[in-house]
Amino acid sequence: MSRIESIELYLVQTPLPAPFSPAWVVGGTRSSSAYYLIRLRTDDGVEGFSAFTAMGRERAGIGDFLAHAFLGKDPTDIDHVLEMLRVPGYGGLRNFWIEPAFWDIKGKLAGQPVYRLLGGEPTPLRLYASSGEVKDVGARIDECWARHEEGFSTLKVRVHDFDERVDIRQIQEPAEALRGKLKLAVDCNQAFWHTANGPGPKWDLARAKRFCDAAYEADLAWVEEPLFMEWYDQMAELRAYSRVDVSGGELHTCGFPELKYMVEKRCYDIFQPDAMWTGGISQTLQVAKLVREAGLKFTGHSWSNGIGFAVNMHVLLASGFASEMEYEYPLSPPGWTAEARDSILTEPWRHDRGTLQPPTLPGLGFEIDEAALAHYGRCFFKANRTVRSWMPESLHDLSIPTTPVPREG
Numbered sequence: 225m226s227r228i229e230s231i232e233l234y235l236v237q238t239p240l241p242a243p244f245s246p247a248w249v250v251g252g253t254r255s256s257s258a259y260y261l262i263r264l265r266t267d268d269g270v271e272g273f274s275a276f277t278a279m280g281r282e283r284a285g286i287g288d289f290l291a292h293a294f295l296g297k298d299p300t301d302i303d304h305v306l307e308m309l310r311v312p313g314y315g316g317l318r319n320f321w322i323e324p325a326f327w328d329i330k331g332k333l334a335g336q337p338v339y340r341l342l343g344g345e346p347t348p349l350r351l352y353a354s355s356g357e358v359k360d361v362g363a364r365i366d367e368c369w370a371r372h373e374e375g376f377s378t379l380k381v382r383v384h385d386f387d388e389r390v391d392i393r394q395i396q397e398p399a400e401a402l403r404g405k406l407k408l409a410v411d412c413n414q415a416f417w418h419t420a421n422g423p424g425p426k427w428d429l430a431r432a433k434r435f436c437d438a439a440y441e442a443d444l445a446w447v448e449e450p451l452f453m454e455w456y457d458q459m460a461e462l463r464a465y466s467r468v469d470v471s472g473g474e475l476h477t478c479g480f481p482e483l484k485y486m487v488e489k490r491c492y493d494i495f496q497p498d499a500m501w502t503g504g505i506s507q508t509l510q511v512a513k514l515v516r517e518a519g520l521k522f523t524g525h526s527w528s529n530g531i532g533f534a535v536n537m538h539v540l541l542a543s544g545f546a547s548e549m550e551y552e553y554p555l556s557p558p559g560w561t562a563e564a565r566d567s568i569l570t571e572p573w574r575h576d577r578g579t580l581q582p583p584t585l586p587g588l589g590f591e592i593d594e595a596a597l598a599h600y601g602r603c604f605f606k607a608n609r610t611v612r613s614w615m616p617e618s619l620h621d622l623s624i625p626t627t628p629v630p631r632e633g
């Protein structure tokens with residue numbers, strides 16, 4: 225039996241090619257993508273990786289717990305992994321994002337992609353392009369044409385204005401301009417409120433109903449997160465009211481029990497949990513099973529980094545929904561591109577005319593570019609079965625490398 229021999233934690237910051245202003249952080253502009261990376265290694269040399277969005281240095285101290293919980297343990301015992309990952313959650317720090325690193329090892333030990341290990345078929349994935357920024361109508365129509373020409377059949381846009389008439393115009397006019405060419409969906413990003421500079425718009429049920437009416441009339445594919453994530457009763461009322469599918473579920477960090485409750489209440493037509501937040505691969509697949517039994521729809525949320533994209537792709541491929549639902553492909557140039565999103569992977573997840581072939585490599589299906597990781601990442605914790613090393617000084621300098629990673633040849 226393989227055992228966990230070592231654990232490393234990194235903070236990675238990769239520069240974006242242009243400033244990026246995510247619709248879900250009002251007033252905020254990013255120049256980099258920041259995330260934590262975990263590298264597990266077994267005593268027979270198999271490595272497993274996972275990664276999770278970093279807000280600052282909030283996970284600087286998690287290494288000691290991980291060393292205590294996992295060194296010397298069987299990496300294929302996922303039930304034990306989840307039991308242990310729950311423990312720091314009782315203190316407020318949810319870490320289900322680490323579970324996929326164990327699946328990565330489990331797949332590599334079995335010589336199979338994780339979705340195959342979980343019974344999924346190698347179904348080519350149809351992708352929808354997921355824009356990340358609010359734009360005025362003219363810029364949005366230009367973007368729609370660009371995605372259409374690249375081969376996408378659906379683009380998800382963002383709205384986030386105080387004036388609901390502006391939001392409605394931002395879906396109506398592009399939908400009309402691209403009618404018959406490109407289907408639109410819309411993400412309202414009302415599930416959580418995160419502002420970097422001044423207040424942001426906060427919708428109530430009445431506004432959400434009016435917006436769903438407008439989205440239906442504009443023939444949109446779905447309306448995503450039009451209400452705050454804990455308003456379960458109002459979500460269920462809106463879903464029953466709306467003539468267009470209502471979707472959401474990406475950040476429900478309590479995992480399976482919370483999403484089970486939401487499926488039972490029929491809060492959404494389309495459940496879009498992100499395994500990195502919603503309980504790892506195992507719990508998110510349990511959600512997919514309940515969604516199927518309830519006659520609702522399921523797909524993945526993937527807006528984080530190239531590893532989060534991979535993990536949720538395996539979930540979708542194993543869920544039974546891969547041939548029915550489009551998968552989110554974050555793409556919001558010039559700031560958010562596949563190369564920037566996936567810059568520590570040897571190969572970015574590039575689409576081909578809006579489709580993606582499932583990975584064939586064992587495990588989660590990507591390889592880490594060690595030169596890129598050394599350039600953009602700072603290791604802040606290392607442990608093996610005899611030595612632990614916490615390196616807080618590596619977190620003091622949070623400046624982002626501005627030069628590209630040196631490449632051989």
Ligand SMILES: [Mg+2]
Pocket residue numbers: 411448449474525
């Ligand atoms: Mg979303």
